[in-house]
Amino acid sequence: MNKFKDRLNEAISLRGISKAELARRTGIGRNSISDYTNGKYEAKQDNLYVLANVLNVNEAWLMGLDTEMDKSSLETIYQITDIDKEVLSIYHSLPDEAKDKWIRNGYDLQTEYHKKEKSGYRKPINDLIKSLLNAEDLAVRELANSSKWLYDQTDSLNPRHRGLLEDALLLIDSNKTKTAEFINLKRKIYEAILPLPYFVVASDKGARSIGDVAKRYRLSKEFVIEAILYYVTSRGSIIDDDSYLIDFNNIPLDYDNIDQVSDSEIVITDTDQERVKAKEKTKKKGFFRK
Incomplete structure (x- = not known):
């Protein structure tokens, strides 16, 4: 019994496709398609793959193995629709x-x-x-x-x-x-509760440590650490927020006792001020055009 011949004829019948159309869509000659369906020859691996793809059947099933006919793919497994594909396309086009x-x-x-x-x-x-x-x-x-x-x-x-x-x-x-x-x-x-600008405001008022920030905003030290961990994970340990750099590198996010990190300081740098200082320093060094 030629299982390949039987499976191929079954797939052609189920998909409602003519042998001529199958030949056109696969690029396989009409005579070869006839030879396959008549059982004269079996398709080699490259043609087998093309036939299974065009007929949308499982390649192993088409070879005659005891498996499901339908082609297993992410689209069939997860029932991905055209709308799903459009959503994914938009998502991947975004920064x-x-x-x-x-x-x-x-x-x-x-x-x-x-x-x-x-x-x-x-x-x-x-x-x-x-x-x-x-x-x-x-x-x-x-x-x-x-x-x-x-x-x-x-x-x-x-x-x-x-x-x-x-x-x-x-x-x-x-x-x-x-x-x-x-x-x-x-x-x-x-x-x-603790947006990034709050760290800048706290620093301006002299509250630079974990304990100081927690006290100023009536928060627990544990929560301040947890919020910082979120910002470090999502934005990095040094964050450019408007005209300020917020540096969390001094904050140990892994600790045994909260009191061990209570005095750890958050470093805030006013980038506008730093630019002004840099310009003044350049002027003093005499870097100017004649």
Whole structure:
């Protein structure tokens, strides 16, 4: 029994393609196609590959092996559609920074979708804060504590903080603390509670160590370290933020006791001032045109 002949004829019949069309699309001569379908010859490896590709069948199946007929590929395994391909094409055309923004926006949309599916997360602010004060995750606890202090001082809470609290409660109650959505939420918490410009402001006021920064913004030292780790991982150990360089190289991110790193300093350099100093130094050295 010529399994190749039988499988080839079956594939041709299932795909609804004529032998002439198969010859045209594969580049294999019509006589050779007829010889294959009549069982006179079997296709060699190169032609076998072309036939399987055009007929969209598994090459091993076409050879007569006991396996699935359908061609196994990423597209069939993951059911990739034309829209999926378009999305991937747009994503790969973006620079790295824009790719990161694209992904984060996707997680935000996912969280919004979960919100619409569930109810009960539009709680009074006090109840919302209280429900998260003892959260297991450090970033969420700091968010709750920070929000509590702000609410106690002003009797109000900005929409950004409220939205983060609602998202945190939703993801925790949905048992999604090990997901990419939750990691994305934590990134937003770091940027909301301790944005990079806060380090510059703290430095201007003489607060340059981990302990000083934590005290100034009523945060735990552990959270400050965790936020710095996020910035170092995502932006690098020296970050150019507007007209300042924020240098985290002196901060040991691996430690046994928080007190060991409490006095570690963050170095802030005003790049505008440095440029002015460099110009003045150049003038003093006499580098000028006659």
